[in-house]
Amino acid sequence: MPYIEVLGQKIEVDEDGFIQDPSIWTPELAKELAKMEEVPEMTEDHWKVVNYIRDYYLKHGIAPMIRKLCKDTGFSLKQIYELFPTGPAKGACKIAGLPKPTGCV
């Protein structure tokens, strides 16, 4: 199993870089994951999206669809892609500590 080293700790991830145990997620870990997803710095806008995704996942057990994400955070589709160049599913969800989503996404 591959791992990444964050703040001196070994964190297990799958080969696509999604953390294996969503419960170990911390904001510090998110910052490190963000660097791998072409987000060098987490701004207030990034946190708004990431926290929304994480809360939604904890409540529903699934990532929000892009419609909900845009509607509830107030960002447009274009803005989401500007914030997360690798996209909402592989980028933002990974930073939010979600496991890899099902399907070819």
Place this chain on the structure above:
Amino acid sequence: MALELSKVADPTFRDEIAQKIVPQETRLDFNYCLSCGTCDAGCEFKGLVEGMEPRRFMRKIALGLREEVLNDPFVWLCNQCGRCTMECPMGINMPNVIRCIRGKFGLKASGTLQETTEMHVRTGNQMGVSLEDFVETVEWMEEELRDELGDDSVKFPVDVKGAEIFLLLHPREIGIYPEALKTMYRIFSASGVSWTISTKSFDVTNFGLFDGRDDMATKIMQFTVDAFKELGCKRLVCTECGHGYWALVFGSKYWVPFEYPILHMVEFLAEIIKDGRIKVDKSKNPERVTLHDPCNLVRKAGVAEPQRYVLSQVAEDFVEMWPNREYNICCGGGGGALALDQKRVRMQKALLKKQQIERTGAQILVSPCHNCFDQFTDMKREYKMPIQIKYLMDLVDNALVR
């Protein structure tokens, strides 16, 4: 060796595969396998990726080495691309052998492959998109199109009885990339064809094709057939999904009988351009374009020319990769590999495609398959390639003369 073999070999194993394989009509007798190794010569990844050795695998089956076969990494490394079968002098269908081993012997896959199939059976689509998500997303894109086109009458045809075309989407076109809905709307409405999307079944995918569980694949296909018949449509058109299209064509023979025409998006696009139902201007796409041939669409289903006709009409500088058509090199992400936990292997495999693409000097790579598209997106990132990856409908949309 002979003595050891007699202890481990199970003479019933080969027969068991023959009993369980789909299609049964062409039940394979593995006695036909000559162990000649020509399959190895056909496999693009033999020698590139450890464990990609179809000949060894077939030999283990021939010898009845049950445990060896069931634990062989090849079961999950194989992309079911069918390139080896093209070379096999006995015509042994490797994709169907792999499906059978994966799905009929209780094996557990890594990653989310089997979970995806189960999600589809449970929720009606592979991503668990709810009806509310579906309806809201469609309305959202309608609003955007109204603003863009300055036309208040824009309305997606949902559950329209008697429409000619029943359009199947990939649920990611609802859940992640809804701009694709707008692309399809612009093209379909320009063509004047009557079409509809069904709220009961809109997902073209069928991961039962990859994981080999024919019972689940049948349930998934049944959703679509029931919804199609309920609306009384004439023809089925699939968005640019390679495996979903092939699953329907294959499944209409072996899972759920379906006697209506099934078209991949590239066939539909070729038809409406040829018939003059839409007008296109190729000068809108002046970049050099190359085309990937997805295994499921081209090698297995035999659809190779419509996409080339479309490109001849919508792009100024189309160049072929070599090899192409049914001799194409697999993207390396097929057979469910994207949902299996094997990115490192996928990126090794992508090296062949990378070379192929770079030799064309193309700026745009057209991939009429979501699965290949994602593999290329990962490839582009991994190897920092400057290429743009697009669907065929993106180029058609861009060339539309309104």
